[in-house]
Amino acid sequence: MSSSHAGFSKNESVKAASRHLRGHIKDELAADTPAFDEESEQLLKFHGIYQQDDRDRRKEARARGLDKHHQLMIRTRIPGGVVSADAYIAHDDISQNWANGTLRVTTRQDFQLHGVLKGDIKKSIAAINESLLTTLGGCGDVERNIMFCPEPRTDEFHEHVGDSISRMVAELTPRTGAYHEIWLDGEVVKSSEPEVEPLYGEQYLPRKFKTTIAVEGDNCVDVYAHDLAIVAMRGPGDSVRGFNVLVGGGLGRTHNKPETFVAVAQPLAFVEADQIVDVAREVVAVQRDYGDRSNRRHARLKYTIADRGLDWFRTEVQSRLSFKLQPPEPLEWKPVDDHLGWHEQGDGKLYVGIYIENGRIGDAGEVRSRTGLRRIVEEIRPQVRLTPQQNVILAGIDPAQRTRVEELMTEHGIAPVESVRRAIRHAMACPAIPTCGLAVAEAERALPSLIRQIASMLDELGLGEERISFRMSGCPNGCSRPYLGDVGFVGTTLGKYDVMLAGDFDGTRLNRVYAPNVPIGEIPQLLRPMFIEFGARREPGEGFGNWVDRVGFDTLHELTEQTA
Numbered sequence: 001m002s003s004s005h006a007g008f009s010k011n012e013s014v015k016a017a018s019r020h021l022r023g024h025i026k027d028e029l030a031a032d033t034p035a036f037d038e039e040s041e042q043l044l045k046f047h048g049i050y051q052q053d054d055r056d057r058r059k060e061a062r063a064r065g066l067d068k069h070h071q072l073m074i075r076t077r078i079p080g081g082v083v084s085a086d087a088y089i090a091h092d093d094i095s096q097n098w099a100n101g102t103l104r105v106t107t108r109q110d111f112q113l114h115g116v117l118k119g120d121i122k123k124s125i126a127a128i129n130e131s132l133l134t135t136l137g138g139c140g141d142v143e144r145n146i147m148f149c150p151e152p153r154t155d156e157f158h159e160h161v162g163d164s165i166s167r168m169v170a171e172l173t174p175r176t177g178a179y180h181e182i183w184l185d186g187e188v189v190k191s192s193e194p195e196v197e198p199l200y201g202e203q204y205l206p207r208k209f210k211t212t213i214a215v216e217g218d219n220c221v222d223v224y225a226h227d228l229a230i231v232a233m234r235g236p237g238d239s240v241r242g243f244n245v246l247v248g249g250g251l252g253r254t255h256n257k258p259e260t261f262v263a264v265a266q267p268l269a270f271v272e273a274d275q276i277v278d279v280a281r282e283v284v285a286v287q288r289d290y291g292d293r294s295n296r297r298h299a300r301l302k303y304t305i306a307d308r309g310l311d312w313f314r315t316e317v318q319s320r321l322s323f324k325l326q327p328p329e330p331l332e333w334k335p336v337d338d339h340l341g342w343h344e345q346g347d348g349k350l351y352v353g354i355y356i357e358n359g360r361i362g363d364a365g366e367v368r369s370r371t372g373l374r375r376i377v378e379e380i381r382p383q384v385r386l387t388p389q390q391n392v393i394l395a396g397i398d399p400a401q402r403t404r405v406e407e408l409m410t411e412h413g414i415a416p417v418e419s420v421r422r423a424i425r426h427a428m429a430c431p432a433i434p435t436c437g438l439a440v441a442e443a444e445r446a447l448p449s450l451i452r453q454i455a456s457m458l459d460e461l462g463l464g465e466e467r468i469s470f471r472m473s474g475c476p477n478g479c480s481r482p483y484l485g486d487v488g489f490v491g492t493t494l495g496k497y498d499v500m501l502a503g504d505f506d507g508t509r510l511n512r513v514y515a516p517n518v519p520i521g522e523i524p525q526l527l528r529p530m531f532i533e534f535g536a537r538r539e540p541g542e543g544f545g546n547w548v549d550r551v552g553f554d555t556l557h558e559l560t561e562q563t564a
């Protein structure tokens with residue numbers, strides 16, 4: 001392992017000295033202070049906890065000579081986004097009792113709870129664990145939540161893939177007694193045998209690592225954004241023929257730092273159905289051994305592969321396996337399915353995908369999705385599934401219960417997807433201000449108004465039924481995957497966004513900056529002439545991003561100047 005090299009970033013020594021993620025979190029937790037120190041802040045991430053402050057209250061605090069309003073964000077790691085009714089209710093309770101009254105569905109199918117105070121963190125984590133979920137590995141330099149297409153299916157194919165995912169989760173979850181000791185009052189391990197962390201060692205990974213699993217043909221999990229992307233291929237009947245494996249995707253970048261860049265995952269290999277867990281482990285292990293531990297901005301797998309080459313990477317992974325990697329197969333994608341609305345799930349039951357604006361389950365004005373979902377989950381007890389588009393699926397509903405679910409939705413202002421305008425349905429924004437410390441612009445609070453203006457404009461131009469994706473991030477880190485949509489809005493400073501175009505709805509191609517630093521108020525008028533030209537000139541069935549990519553930015557500039 002490269003852990004003996006000099007020139008490590010500071011985080012590396014914090015991890016190495018942490019005794020498998022213990023540090024002094026336990027002592028700090030017991031101390032009567034509003035916040036954790038810097039070292040604990042880094043280690044807490046591995047436990048699924050981020051120390052934040054309420055940015056809306058910074059000014060007021062400064063004016064009154066007070067410290068920041070410290071609070072914590074908890075991220076529960078939810079493989080494939082599958083949540084039992086009990087776990088849903090537990091999270092809803094925490095959101096009411098100890099967090100800010102909302103539950104946030106993330107772009108990686110997790111729940112986030114914001115605004116938890118230090119004094120309430122331990123009971124919150126305990127309640128999550130009692131509901132049989134964990135926050136361990138929600139953040140930090142380890143394998144993050146493993147995503148999977150959330151469509152509820154009970155066939156053999158899904159069962160087989162589900163089993164591979166469970167084994168992968170077990171293999172890639174950090175092994176440490178620290179989590180139980182700190183949060184669940186587990187016994188302190190005092191054995192004379194040292195605790196062994198077989199995969200991550202003492203220093204864990206150089207950086208976060210993200211894995212997703214798609215079902216052949218459906219890219220609803222945004223395969224190309226991932227360090228490791230796995231595509232399950234169908235065989236005869238309901239069998240799994242094997243998996244295509246892609247590596248080295250990642251969307252984070254930093255303004256004015258050209259050494260940081262966005263990259264799409266590239267095809268690595270095809271492997272047999274029973275080989276995927278070994279491949280996943282060894283891909284992670286190669287990144288553990290060769291990833292850059294001196295510069296955290298250059299530490300994701302995409303940089304290891306850019307520096308050393310994909311062929312080198314394949315050879316290195318191959319050398320650790322007892323079977324032969326086969327050449328990757330070409331992939332074909334059907335139009336992405338967001339799995340919203342009512343559907344049969346193949347076992348006589350129904351599921352309904354419910355649109356949640358920017359993943360924020362809360363009670364605001366007419367829309368009371370928090371109370372509404374809570375009542376449905378308590379009464380009907382469906383399984384809940386969180387989608388990569390920040391929405392919620394309720395599964396396993398008896399056809400006889402459909403009317404009741406619809407009644408409760410209406411009563412709480414939860415719109416059926418058919419009445420959600422397309423532009424709104426296909427939009428996503430990251431949390432940004434006030435909770436995210438890295439935000440330079442608004443996102444979740446700015447998009448609702450902008451997207452309604454855009455939706456009205458599209459209606460007016462007869463394009464209201466078009467599937468166009470709009471994704472907004474409050475900084476270039478790209479948490480709402482803005483670089484993989486038809487249109488990306490990437491915050492550059494308060495009130496301004498790079499407008500990115502020429503991606504596609506199915507997330508197979510990166511978009512590019514069309515207009516930098518556009519004030520948010522000017523975005524509708526920037527887009528309007530493009531939509532007019534798109535409506536007039538596109539080929540039948542051609543999507544907006546594909547059309548922009550085909551005509552090119554130069555022609556688009558000329559056309560829009562004429563139209564404007």
Ligand code: SRM
Nearest residue numbers: 106107108110250251252253429430431435436477478479
């Ligand atoms: Fe993210 C950091 C929110 C998905 C790239 N992300 C953050 C933090 C934790 C800010 C921080 O480090 O202090 C944000 C917390 C905000 C808040 O107040 O809640 C944050 N990221 C999110 C979520 C909640 C956005 C959302 O709208 O749902 C998503 C949580 C996912 C989860 O459940 O695990 C989220 N983040 C993503 C994605 C999309 C994905 O993974 O599919 C990306 C781009 C893909 C990638 O990783 O390359 C992403 N987040 C980042 C980065 C840039 C990483 C890089 O390689 O440069 C950071 C900053 C960092 O790590 O230093 C970041």
Ligand code: SF4
Nearest residue numbers: 430436439474475479
């Ligand atoms: Fe924060 Fe930037 Fe991620 Fe948005 S994209 S949540 S602003 S880190």
